[in-house]
Amino acid sequence: MATLKDVARLAGVSVKTVSNVVNGYSFVKPDNRRRVEEALEATGYRPNLGARNLRRGRTGFIALVLPELSIPYFAELAGLVIAAAQDHEWNVLIEQTFGTLAGERSALASLGPHLVDAAILSPEALQVDDFQLPVPAVLLGEHAVDVPISRVGIDNVAAAQAAVRHLISLGHQRIAAIGAHPHRGTAALRLEGYRRALAEASLPFVDELVVPALNYHRADGAAAMRSLLDLRTPPDAVFCFNDLLAIGAMRAAGERLVRVPQDLAVVGFDNNEESAYSSPSLTSVAPDKAAIAQAAVDLLHRRVEAGDVLENVETPFSLQVRESTVAR
Amino acid sequence: MATLKDVARLAGVSVKTVSNVVNGYSFVKPDNRRRVEEALEATGYRPNLGARNLRRGRTGFIALVLPELSIPYFAELAGLVIAAAQDHEWNVLIEQTFGTLAGERSALASLGPHLVDAAILSPEALQVDDFQLPVPAVLLGEHAVDVPISRVGIDNVAAAQAAVRHLISLGHQRIAAIGAHPHRGTAALRLEGYRRALAEASLPFVDELVVPALNYHRADGAAAMRSLLDLRTPPDAVFCFNDLLAIGAMRAAGERLVRVPQDLAVVGFDNNEESAYSSPSLTSVAPDKAAIAQAAVDLLHRRVEAGDVLENVETPFSLQVRESTVAR
DNA sequence: CATCGTTGTTCCAACGATGTAAAGACCCGG
DNA sequence: CCGGGTCTTTACATCGTTGGAACAACGATG
Numbered sequence: 001m002a003t004l005k006d007v008a009r010l011a012g013v014s015v016k017t018v019s020n021v022v023n024g025y026s027f028v029k030p031d032n033r034r035r036v037e038e039a040l041e042a043t044g045y046r047p048n049l050g051a052r053n054l055r056r057g058r059t060g061f062i063a064l065v066l067p068e069l070s071i072p073y074f075a076e077l078a079g080l081v082i083a084a085a086q087d088h089e090w091n092v093l094i095e096q097t098f099g100t101l102a103g104e105r106s107a108l109a110s111l112g113p114h115l116v117d118a119a120i121l122s123p124e125a126l127q128v129d130d131f132q133l134p135v136p137a138v139l140l141g142e143h144a145v146d147v148p149i150s151r152v153g154i155d156n157v158a159a160a161q162a163a164v165r166h167l168i169s170l171g172h173q174r175i176a177a178i179g180a181h182p183h184r185g186t187a188a189l190r191l192e193g194y195r196r197a198l199a200e201a202s203l204p205f206v207d208e209l210v211v212p213a214l215n216y217h218r219a220d221g222a223a224a225m226r227s228l229l230d231l232r233t234p235p236d237a238v239f240c241f242n243d244l245l246a247i248g249a250m251r252a253a254g255e256r257l258v259r260v261p262q263d264l265a266v267v268g269f270d271n272n273e274e275s276a277y278s279s280p281s282l283t284s285v286a287p288d289k290a291a292i293a294q295a296a297v298d299l300l301h302r303r304v305e306a307g308d309v310l311e312n313v314e315t316p317f318s319l320q321v322r323e324s325t326v327a328r
Numbered sequence: 329m330a331t332l333k334d335v336a337r338l339a340g341v342s343v344k345t346v347s348n349v350v351n352g353y354s355f356v357k358p359d360n361r362r363r364v365e366e367a368l369e370a371t372g373y374r375p376n377l378g379a380r381n382l383r384r385g386r387t388g389f390i391a392l393v394l395p396e397l398s399i400p401y402f403a404e405l406a407g408l409v410i411a412a413a414q415d416h417e418w419n420v421l422i423e424q425t426f427g428t429l430a431g432e433r434s435a436l437a438s439l440g441p442h443l444v445d446a447a448i449l450s451p452e453a454l455q456v457d458d459f460q461l462p463v464p465a466v467l468l469g470e471h472a473v474d475v476p477i478s479r480v481g482i483d484n485v486a487a488a489q490a491a492v493r494h495l496i497s498l499g500h501q502r503i504a505a506i507g508a509h510p511h512r513g514t515a516a517l518r519l520e521g522y523r524r525a526l527a528e529a530s531l532p533f534v535d536e537l538v539v540p541a542l543n544y545h546r547a548d549g550a551a552a553m554r555s556l557l558d559l560r561t562p563p564d565a566v567f568c569f570n571d572l573l574a575i576g577a578m579r580a581a582g583e584r585l586v587r588v589p590q591d592l593a594v595v596g597f598d599n600n601e602e603s604a605y606s607s608p609s610l611t612s613v614a615p616d617k618a619a620i621a622q623a624a625v626d627l628l629h630r631r632v633e634a635g636d637v638l639e640n641v642e643t644p645f646s647l648q649v650r651e652s653t654v655a656r
Numbered sequence: 657c658a659t660c661g662t663t664g665t666t667c668c669a670a671c672g673a674t675g676t677a678a679a680g681a682c683c684c685g686g
Numbered sequence: 687c688c689g690g691g692t693c694t695t696t697a698c699a700t701c702g703t704t705g706g707a708a709c710a711a712c713g714a715t716g
Contacts (some may be wrong), residue, residue, distance in 0.1 A: 001440065001462075003672055014696050019674060027694055050387055051672035054378045054701050068407060068602060075403030078397060081422060091443075092649035096410060114376035114417075114702085122497065134329070208364045218605045251605045273398060277546045279607050310484050331702055342666050347704060355663050379702035382671050442672090658716095665710075674700085683696070686687105 002043035005063075011039035024049065029188035039248045062090050062300060063119040071216070072272040073242065073289075074122070077140075080293035081120060081327060087129045088301045090117070099215065101125040111135060118300040124184055130255040136303040138296045141186050150303070150310055154287045154317040156186050160193025162319050163267045163285050164239050168201045172265055174243060178208040178224040178249060179216065179241025190241050190269065209235055213245055221248025229256050237325075243268035243275045246282055250324065266324040278321035291315040330371035339367035350375060389416045390628060391447040391463075393435045395427040397542070398588055400600040401570065401617075402450070408621035416444070416629045427543065428615040429453040438613060439463060444630040466624045467544040469514050476639055478631070480624045482615045482645040484514050488521025490647050491595045491613050492567050496529045498653060500565035500593055504522075504537040506577060507544065507569025518569050518597065539562055541573055549576025557577040557584050564592060567654075571596035571603045574610055578652065594652040608651035 004022075008279070010014045015033055020028055021036040022045075028053035039045075039139070046172035052310065053059050061073050064081050066074045082092045093116060100201045104126050111119055111134060122140040131147040141153040167175050177194045181187035198205055208231060211224040220239055225248065228235055246268030250260050258264050268275060269288035303309045332350075336343045341360055343402045348356055349364040350373075356364070381388045392409050394402045410420045421444060425431035432454050439447055439462060446460065450468040452630075459475040469481045495503050505522045509515035519538070526533055536559060539552040549568060553576065556563055566572035574596030578588050585590050588608050596603060599614035623641045 004674095005672080015672090016674080016697085019694060020695090023674085027692095032694085046442060048382075048672050050378050050382045050442060051701090052674075054376075054382055054671090054703090055673045057701075059378060063707065069410070070398070070404045070407050072398075072400060072403070072602075075400070075406075076398045078403075078422070082397070082422060082424060087681085091421050094406070094410060094422060096407060114378055137534075182485065218601070223607075244410050247602070247605050251607060251609075254607045273546070274400075274575070274602050277550075277575050279579060279582045281579075332704095333702080343702090344667080345665060345702080348665090351704080355665090357664065360664085376702050379671090382673090382701090383703045383705085385671070467699075660715075661712100661713100663712075664710100667708075668706090669706105670705085676699085677697095679694105679696075679699085681692100683692080684690090686689090 001048075002045045003048070004045070007036065007039045007043050007045050009110055009183075010043060011035045016228065032279070038171060059115060059117050060089065060091060061093050061116045062297075063093045063095055063107075063111055063116040064122075064124045065095045065097060065104070065111075067095050069094065071244065072274055073270045076273065076288050077122075077293060080290050081297060084293045084297040088228060088297065090297070090301075097123075099124045105130060108133065117304055120296050120300065133159075136300055137201045139297050140292065140296060142189055145231075148310060149297055150312060152292055152299065152315060154292075154315050156189035157193040157196065159269070159285045159287070159317045160190040160241075161197045162240070162317075163269065163283075164194050164197035164200075165264045166283070166319055166325065167205070167237045167239065167265055168197060168267060168319065170237075172204075173203060173234045174209065174237070175203070176211065176212045176228050176238040177241070178213055178221060178228075178238060178245050180210050181214070181241075182212075187225040187241055194239055213241070214277055216244055217250035218243045218244045218251070221245030222252040223248075225249035225252035226256075229253070229258060234258075237266070238264065239267045241269055243270045243272040243282060246284070246324070247274070247278060250278065250280070261323065261325050261327055264306060268324075273318050276320075276322065278324075280327075283325040284320050286320045287317045288315050289310035329376075330373045331376070334371050334372070335364065335367045337372050338371060339363045358532075371566065382468065387443060387445050388419060389421050389444045390420045390625070391423055391435075391439055391444040392450075393423045393425060393432070393439075393447060394450045395452060396424050397422065399572065400602055401598045403564050404601065405450075405621060407618050408618050409625060412618075412621045412625040418625070418629075419463065421548045425451075427502060433458060438462065443623035445632055448624050448628065464628055466627050466631075467543060467577045468620065470516060470517055478627055478640060480620055480627065480641045480643060482620075482643050485521040485524065487597070487613045487615070487645045488518040488527045488569075490521075490645075491597065491611075492522050492525035494566065494611070494647055494649065495593055495595060496531070496567045498565075498593060501531060502537070502563045502565070503531070503559065504539065504552070504556050504563035505557075505568040505569070506539045506541055506549060506566055508538050508540040508601070509542070509569075510540075515569055521560065522567055533613075538584055541569070544570045544572055546572045546576035546579070549573030550580040551576075553577035553580035554584075557581070557586060562586075562592075565594070566592065567595045567597075569597055571598045571600040571610060574612070575602070575606060578608070578610070589651065589653050589655055596652075599648050604648075604650065606652075608655075611650045611653040612648050613645055615645045616643050 004015045004018050008018045010215040021097045095107040113234050118136040212232045248278040271284040275282035332343045336346045366601050423435040446464040467479045541548040544600045596612040599612040603610035
């Protein structure tokens with residue numbers, strides 16, 4: 001692989017002159033510039049980013065710390081973050097935490113100014129003490145812990161409220177919620193939205209209809225749904241805190257021959273691509289994932305360029321109504 | 329951020345001694361070692377990977393070039409590759425090509441010895457000429473083009489054959505295939521497996537039952553299925569070249585009130601997590617994705633360490649039989 | 657006690673790039 | 687033809703790390 005030195009030797013100039021040409025410095029004699037450019041072409045020179053960044057004190061990378069790529073929401077988001085990062089000549093390094101505190105801590109520990117310029121975090125279990133970050137960061141989603149770090153995400157309370165209002169507007173009275181979680185910030189907010197929607201319709205908040213989920217995978221949704229169907233009076237609708245839970249819930253309902261939406265209406269959250277193709281297709285809260293990715297990356301870029309920006313960006317969402325609440 | 333120099337000054341030893349401690353060199357006096365370790369602890373030293381790799385002539389990164397993270401198969405695979413790469417202290421850089429030739433070329437161009445030590449490629453459109461790679465690489469899956477690059481993947485012909493045999497064993501006679509593609513290597517191989525399974529059962533190969541798909545998304549599967557259902561004699565079973573196509577196909581069947589599996593049996597390929605939870609759940613060819621990821625990373629590691637290894641690794645697969653072919 | 661081999665440590669150069677400062681080339685007017 | 691300013695190029699140091707050579711300390715050996 002050719003280095004500046006090789007190019008310089010070939011062109012008969014100093015290393016620095018080549019560097020100047022490469023970096024578009026103005027004052028290079030046309031004659032030299034031409035020779036250098038020819039030499040660059042001939043050697044197929046490509047700058048060594050590691051060396052350049054060592055010198056410049058940048059790394060050219062940002063970290064994206066998320067629970068798991070096999071969760072569609074995060075996979076889709078990761079794809080969008082990668083695309084958005086390209087605009088700022090950033091490469092994205094993905095770290096998986098598997099939603100555990102240990103995983104998140106180790107991911108954070110592996111970060112460092114030498115490895116990445118900044119980080120986008122989607123934590124689930126982190127505690128306040130953990131947020132001593134060595135690089136500028138943005139949190140995705142809202143969280144229980146209150147730390148001075150920028151955040152990007154939708155208004156979870158309003159979104160959950162919209163979802164449950166939709167169910168109420170269809171005449172449902174006994175609406176369950178799947179996905180309560182002791183430490184997850186978004187879970188608390190979505191539960192609050194659920195609570196408010198019930199309250200404004202003067203519906204009772206029934207403890208047995210709120211089912212926790214330790215993870216947010218399909219299997220957890222199925223298990224939760226089974227427990228709901230085992231109740232003396234099962235619900236006639238269920239609001240799931242993400243689409244995977246909802247998919248699992250619909251699956252469990254189907255196994256008990258409970259029809260969706262006739263016997264049970266289901267709403268999810270995240271609007272995964274998969275949810276438009278399930279049978280029945282899933283009504284879901286649809287955050288604008290592209291906007292989230294873009295906002296997070298842009299915020300970090302401004303932060304790195306300009307210094308301390310502390311900002312919370314609220315991105316839009318909508319409710320995608322599909323067959324799981326309204327039969328076709 | 330603390331450097332070796334800082335630690336050395338604090339511990340009262342030379343930079344190299346600190347480096348020796350950090351790198352587990354044996355011959356360091358216990359007393360010095362203790363002092364250095366204390367200093368490391370006190371300063372919170374973390375090596376600058378950029379500098380280390382510059383010195384070692386490594387980058388510490390491998391590239392994973394794939395079509396799109398929003399495709400579950402690749403998302404799951406990416407997660408496994410990241411996990412496997414950690415064993416060799418590699419970070420993974422994901423590049424999305426969106427399945428286009430231009431995208432793949434630009435991803436390849438952005439690779440370079442200075443950026444990554446090696447690459448894992450999952451190309452769809454590349455041509456022979458493009459495979460002038462600047463770094464060691466492994467191809468995932470089999471491809472039409474014949475280039476001297478290591479490959480890791482399952483035996484697509486055998487896998488497709490097993491899938492179609494399964495359909496035949498259930499008594500299906502008019503079996504369609506969705507996913508034929510002019511340039512995609514795996515498509516050709518899966519079609520060949522389909523062909524062989526038909527032949528060995530003395531079933532005719534019917535042109536109109538083989539439907540191409542330009543992309544392998546759910547929408548393409550749905551469109552293909554609709555065209556099949558429009559035939560004078562629609563098929564009684566369909567083999568889809570991936571799970572997304574199958575999910576789309578099942579969706580389209582449902583919209584036409586065609587029951588799966590009673591009226592139409594469906595088999596997919598990839599065994600996405602989503603396929604176990606669809607209604608009906610999807611019978612699918614299940615490649616061992618973890619084995620693929622592990623084999624690809626290990627192969628690259630050996631290649632980088634030991635020099636030229638050209639090897640084709642065949643990973644195992646199985647057939648996951650679910651409700652889309654056998655009613656519960 | 658000189659010599660030796662083993663340990664332990666330090667110094668120096670190097671990886672490939674860029675910022676700085678200073679030197680060299682050039683052109684102008686006086 | 688000189689002085690002074692503007693271009694243009696170069697040498698050198700530097701980023702943080704590690705490999706290698708050189709050196710120092712040590713107990714063991716003859």
